[in-house]
Amino acid sequence: MLADIIEYDFLRNTFLTGLLIGIIAPLLGTFIVVRRLSLIADALSHVTLAGIAFGLLLEKKFAATIVTPLYGGMAFSVIGSIFIEKLRGVYKAYEELAIPIILSGGVGLSLIFISLADGFNTELFNFLFGSVSAVSQKDFLSILGISIFVIIVIFLFYKELFTLSFDEEHASVSGIHAKRIHFLFIILTALVIAASIRIVGVLLVSALMTLPVASAMRLARGFKQTIILSVIFGELAVVLGLFSGYYFSIPPGGTIVLVSIIILLLSISAKRFTFNSKRERESA
Amino acid sequence: MTESVVTMNKIHYAYDNKPVLSNVNFEIPRGALMGLIGPNGGGKTTLIKLILGLLKPDNGSISLFGQPINKFKEWNKIGFVSQKSNTFNKGFPATVFEVVSMGLTAKIGYLKFLTKQHKEIILQAIEQVGMSDYAHQNVGNLSGGQQQRVFIARSLVNDPELLILDEPTVGVDHENVQRFYDLLERLNNKRNITLLLVTHDTGIITEHATDIVCLNRTLHFHGDPKEYTSLTDRDLSNFYGHPVNVVSHDH
Structure with a gap:
């Protein structure tokens, strides 16, 4: 594949895009997991599908190229994230209700857009399960922009995001603008999901945001270590997943998730041999 | 006269017309290690929320470090460890x-x-x-x-100059409760932090506190621990509305 990556533009785009989402998905995913919001990623990915279907519909019926599937997905994802926040406010005692509402809404809308466009087979399949050949130069540049934006924002607001994730009440009492920071966080999540879908697909995007984090949490000490390990595991999964997907002609979504699960299993069994856990047992 | 870090004057507070605090007059002198005790639902947490500015009293006035609470800006002088922390x-x-x-x-x-x-x-x-x-x-x-x-x-x-701890x-x-109180005493003596401690450890708190306040909708007792421990069981039953055993920390 290495030679092919150098030779074919589309493969290079895919590979570089994969490297980018291997950073941003686990990076943001760490905050999502510790806040117990893993399912929000799933709900938003299905809303993103509706946006993608909308973009594909416009392309097919009106030959409109302003709303590309990527931008359509991004717009829907951001709107969906705002809806989730509103719903969580409405059902304070049942915050998780927002997730099935938004998820089913996303699937429903997708179905309508897809049938309005009389179905679009291959391309839709690529969006559902990811693809090694779907990334255009334009998409790559957009995802590069999103990635830089996400990394800078997380870097600048790291301590606020971290404080808020650990203890929302304490954060508010101490004078952090909890609502605004949370809003920023949910927008970032929407952007990362939209960016990741090209490679891993709608159905598996939340896996890339949660599985590397689940593995890292077993081994890391502290939050920063968890983030660093998550990103390393994410990159490993993306690279190995893309290569094996390419060689065996399998959608990379599937191979990336399988590699992630293998890493997870290894980290669960490795835990007992680490110096880390020995020290922790002694201190308990 | 010792300066007081918190002064509450004729405080009334009700949740949905159910009075939780009525006519509470209360002061925390600087340097105190004050134990706030009382039955569940007696308004201890509400009192703390009023001091922290998370709730506003229906009636009465609160001063923090000599300033009316609505003018008070130096919130970093007040530390809070909530019940939810654990x-x-x-x-x-x-x-x-x-x-x-x-x-x-x-x-x-x-x-x-x-x-x-x-x-x-x-x-x-x-x-x-x-x-x-x-x-x-x-x-x-x-x-x-x-x-x-x-x-x-x-x-x-x-x-912080005032540290509030809710249970x-x-x-x-x-065993660790004892060490925990030793730590609080150290902070009180060495760092001159005024402490307000909400607790159910009615026994152990009297060994460490400089002041005891007993709250059940209104203040039933405010004095030093010696006075508190000399109270009869009948007095205490009146505060709590039911019989109590003073040494209840080792349940």
């Missing part, structure tokens, strides 16, 4: 150092980063609560008493 997500991957550093987040401000100086302050606070050996352990792996120490350290980084010893075993 219900945090135990699986959260954060080290003791990282948790304590969160105490500085708001003070440092947006778009600024932890400096070497901040790190010194954090390590110092961890040392003061006797947790230096655990600074780089995950906080979820510590015992309940150790976790409470970490949360106190998170308040200490802001150099900090719930879920802490007996």
Whole structure:
């Protein structure tokens, strides 16, 4: 594949895009997991599908190229994230209700857009399960922009995001603008999901945001270590997943998730041999 | 006359027309280690929320450090360790150092980063609560008493003059409760932090506190611990509305 990556533009785009989402998905995913919001990623990915279907519909019926599937997905994802926040406010005692509402809404809308466009087979399949050949130069540049934006924002607001994730009440009492920071966080999540879908697909995007984090949490000490390990595991999964997907002609979504699960299993069994856990047992 | 850090004057507060506090007059003198006791639903947590400005009284006035509460700006003078602190997500991957550093987040401000100086302050606070050996352990792996120490350290980084603790010893075993109170006494004596402690440990608190306040909708007792322990069981039953056993900390 290495030679092919150098030779074919589309493969290079895919590979570089994969490297980018291997950073941003686990990076943001760490905050999502510790806040117990893993399912929000799933709900938003299905809303993103509706946006993608909308973009594909416009392309097919009106030959409109302003709303590309990527931008359509991004717009829907951001709107969906705002809806989730509103719903969580409405059902304070049942915050998780927002997730099935938004998820089913996303699937429903997708179905309508897809049938309005009389179905679009291959391309839709690529969006559902990811693809090694779907990334255009334009998409790559957009995802590069999103990635830089996400990394800078997380870097600048790291301590606020971290404080808020650990203890929302304490954060508010101490004078952090909890609502605004949370809003920023949910927008970032929407952007990362939209960016990741090209490679891993709608159905598996939340896996890339949660599985590397689940593995890292077993081994890391502290939050920063968890983030660093998550990103390393994410990159490993993306690279190995893309290569094996390419060689065996399998959608990379599937191979990336399988590699992630293998890493997870290894980290669960490795835990007992680490110096880390020995020290922790002694201190308990 | 000793200066008071909190003054409450004729405070009334009701949740949905159900009075929780009525005619509460109350002062915390600077340097006190005050134990606030009383039955569940007696308004202890409400009182704390009023002091923290999270609730506004229906009637009456509150002053903090000699200033009316609505003019008070120096909130970093007041540290708070909530009852909820020990219900945090135990699986959260954060080290003791990282948790304590969160105490500085708001003070440092947006778009600024932890400096070497901040790190010194954090390590110092961890040392003061006797947790230096655990600074780089995950906080979820510590015992309940150790976790409470970490949360106190998170308040200490802001150099509070008043520290409010809401039932900090719930879920802490007996031996560690004793050590916990020793720590509070040290903070009180060595760092001159005024402490307000909500507790059910009516026995042990009388050994350590300088003042005891008993609250059940209104103040039933305010005095020093000796007076409190000399109260008869009948007096106490009147405060609580039911019989109580003073030495109830070893249940």
